Amino acid sequence: MTILFRKIKDRVRLKNPFKGFSTDEIPFEIRFDPLTGQSIRVFELPYRPVPRPDFEALIQKSRAMNCPFCSESLETATPLYPKELVPEGRIHVGKAVLFPNLLPLDRYTGVCTFGPDHFIGPGDFTPDIMQDAFTAARSFIQTVAAFDPETHFFNLNWNYMPPSGSSMIHPHLQVNCGHIPTYQPRMQQTCSYHYFLQNNRTFWDDYMDAEKAAAERFLADIGPTFWTLAFAPRGAFPDVWCIFPECRSLIEWKDEERDAFLKGLAASLRYFDQEGFYSFNLSIFSGRENPHYRVNARITPRMLLREIGNSDQTYYQVLHREPTCVRPPESLREKALMAFKQGVS
Ligand SMILES: [Zn+2]
Numbered sequence: 472m473t474i475l476f477r478k479i480k481d482r483v484r485l486k487n488p489f490k491g492f493s494t495d496e497i498p499f500e501i502r503f504d505p506l507t508g509q510s511i512r513v514f515e516l517p518y519r520p521v522p523r524p525d526f527e528a529l530i531q532k533s534r535a536m537n538c539p540f541c542s543e544s545l546e547t548a549t550p551l552y553p554k555e556l557v558p559e560g561r562i563h564v565g566k567a568v569l570f571p572n573l574l575p576l577d578r579y580t581g582v583c584t585f586g587p588d589h590f591i592g593p594g595d596f597t598p599d600i601m602q603d604a605f606t607a608a609r610s611f612i613q614t615v616a617a618f619d620p621e622t623h624f625f626n627l628n629w630n631y632m633p634p635s636g637s638s639m640i641h642p643h644l645q646v647n648c649g650h651i652p653t654y655q656p657r658m659q660q661t662c663s664y665h666y667f668l669q670n671n672r673t674f675w676d677d678y679m680d681a682e683k684a685a686a687e688r689f690l691a692d693i694g695p696t697f698w699t700l701a702f703a704p705r706g707a708f709p710d711v712w713c714i715f716p717e718c719r720s721l722i723e724w725k726d727e728e729r730d731a732f733l734k735g736l737a738a739s740l741r742y743f744d745q746e747g748f749y750s751f752n753l754s755i756f757s758g759r760e761n762p763h764y765r766v767n768a769r770i771t772p773r774m775l776l777r778e779i780g781n782s783d784q785t786y787y788q789v790l791h792r793e794p795t796c797v798r799p800p801e802s803l804r805e806k807a808l809m810a811f812k813q814g815v816s
Contacts, residue, residue, distance in 0.1 A: 694731030
């Protein structure tokens with residue numbers, strides 16, 4: 472096993488005005504992602520989320536802008552697929568409806584509503600509420616995979632509420648499928664292959680063993696899914712990483728893997744809600760037939776850092792491509808574990 476949880480500890484020395492200008496030291500860590508080697512910074516700051524906005528006012532404002540995902544508009548305001556791809560034009564599964572994304576993020580895109588409800592509260596997403604949309608997304612991925620055998624990269628995503636970048640209050644997933652992967656899954660797939668060449672083993676198996684042995688961030692095995700807080704967070708607050716040990720592609724995503732994932736996702740969202748966060752990004756990354764890769768998901772809370780509404784993405788993230796995280800993930804494990812125990816019992 473050659474999994475490295477590599478970090479460099481350092482500190483800033485200054486005369487602190489909050490301590491009578493006495494000499495003070497503020498520690499920080501530079502961590503390196505165990506798979507990709509990407510560096511990130513971890514602090515230990517007494518950060519508290521700012522108060523939530525008036526949800527009711529936000530809902531009314533978004534309704535006044537004419538929501539295309541509500542039942543009265545969906546049929547006339549959302550696009551249809553060409554008949555050769557989806558003969559019915561849109562994919563319907565239970566309450567969920569999936570249709571093309573007007574934003575051309577990749578050759579094949581989908582937007583999928585969870586149902587007719589314009590707003591679902593951040594702590595209210597149960598597996599039952601989410602199941603139809605994730606099933607419709609899988610159906611779209613399978614449709615694309617059969618239609619275009621050259622499509623090798625699939626991802627299933629969710630922006631929830633405006634701090635995440637979502638332009639819609641009405642909850643919905645986004646699915647993208649194409650021939651060329653985006654940066655993060657490309658790094659994951661390339662580094663998974665290099666790990667195999669160097670070790671003759673699969674990174675993902677070794678990584679899950681290493682997290683369990685460390686017992687500092689590991690959260691749960693839920694059926695055929697593995698859950699941990701990530702050693703090298705992607706966002707301003709520690710994020711959750713889910714791995715599907717037996718799943719190489721969302722094309723072959725089994726019902727029991729979907730159901731286990733939705734249990735862990737509901738627990739993760741409940742945990743974020745308890746921490747005071749009401750917005751998040753989710754991405755599930757998938758290849759097609761890569762034996763060294765595993766389907767995996769990152770779920771990260773998003774926030775406006777202060778009451779003036781400043782973003783949690785600054786030059787550090789956007790131009791340096793270096794995430795900064797206000798808390799070490801290890802310090803949050805006990806609280807996250809509580810949410811997972813509530814969620815899967
Ligand atoms: Zn709506």
